[in-house]
Amino acid sequence: MTFVVGLTGGIGSGKSAASAWFESQGIIVVDADLAARDVVQKNQPTLQAIHQAFGDWVLQKDGELNRRALREHIFKTPEARKALEQITHPAIRSSIIQQLMQADSPYAILVSPLLFETNQHELTQRTLLIDASEELQIQRASQRDGQTEEQIRTIIAAQMPRANKQQVADDIVLNDGHLDHLYQHLLPLHQEYLTLALQASALKKQPD
Numbered sequence: 001m002t003f004v005v006g007l008t009g010g011i012g013s014g015k016s017a018a019s020a021w022f023e024s025q026g027i028i029v030v031d032a033d034l035a036a037r038d039v040v041q042k043n044q045p046t047l048q049a050i051h052q053a054f055g056d057w058v059l060q061k062d063g064e065l066n067r068r069a070l071r072e073h074i075f076k077t078p079e080a081r082k083a084l085e086q087i088t089h090p091a092i093r094s095s096i097i098q099q100l101m102q103a104d105s106p107y108a109i110l111v112s113p114l115l116f117e118t119n120q121h122e123l124t125q126r127t128l129l130i131d132a133s134e135e136l137q138i139q140r141a142s143q144r145d146g147q148t149e150e151q152i153r154t155i156i157a158a159q160m161p162r163a164n165k166q167q168v169a170d171d172i173v174l175n176d177g178h179l180d181h182l183y184q185h186l187l188p189l190h191q192e193y194l195t196l197a198l199q200a201s202a203l204k205k206q207p208d
Contacts, residue, residue, distance in 0.1 A: 006124035032112035
């Protein structure tokens, strides 16, 4: 498998802008959120398992997952959240691994809001945190998603605390909201990741 950099950050931190920049440099980006959506598509085994575990109410009339009803249910019931994660996390991980194995760029980016919480960082050789103050997170997320401050604070509270992420991430970029500043920080990291990927590749080719 190619050298993998795990990219994470809280809601509204700017991780999507960062992953889009890496993509513009020709780097393959695997998105854990997209993998999470794909595994619960209609007729997928993961959706069938969710249906069996939770009942008919999790499906819409067309057989698609009723995301809103399920999201509201797991926010209110921690046990339901755990049960859902036991079904979805292995399927998401399997999908991510498959995509990373197909990546043909010098290194690959795994972008995941729950990189550390779900142990997806175990699939990476390096981790990058796109960091932002809580005030900026709330401001950006409310403008982008139209969610209330209360809803955004609930999402932030459900994620690993910012200080904990700062302690475990290999690299941290503070995103103050100016894209040119973000890109200026990402460019030297990109060069570093290219070097690290080359070194890792050379080590693999060495005879035992």
